[in-house]
Amino acid sequence: MKYAVLFMVVIGVLLFVKRGQQQRARQKSSQMRARPMAPEPMHACERCGVHVPASRCVWKDGSAYCCDDHARLG
Numbered sequence: 001m002k003y004a005v006l007f008m009v010v011i012g013v014l015l016f017v018k019r020g021q022q023q024r025a026r027q028k029s030s031q032m033r034a035r036p037m038a039p040e041p042m043h044a045c046e047r048c049g050v051h052v053p054a055s056r057c058v059w060k061d062g063s064a065y066c067c068d069d070h071a072r073l074g
């Protein structure tokens with residue numbers, strides 16, 4: 001009998017935790033829908049012309065490059 005009560009308590013706690021996780025996941029997805037990612041400016045590589053997002057550009061002397069090799073070659 002003692003174990004049956006303990007088992008029911010454990011099941012209750014697991015269901016409670018699971019419901020909390022689902023609510024958090026739902027809130028997170030609705031936040032992501034409400035606030036879409038801002039578009040990132042693209043820059044053309046001075047060497048090969050490939051367009052690269054600003055956050056991934058390699059900058060050298062004010063010019064954008066797609067990789068370290070092209071930045072070194074100029």
Ligand SMILES: [Zn+2]
Nearest residue numbers: 045048066070
């Ligand atoms: Zn390049």
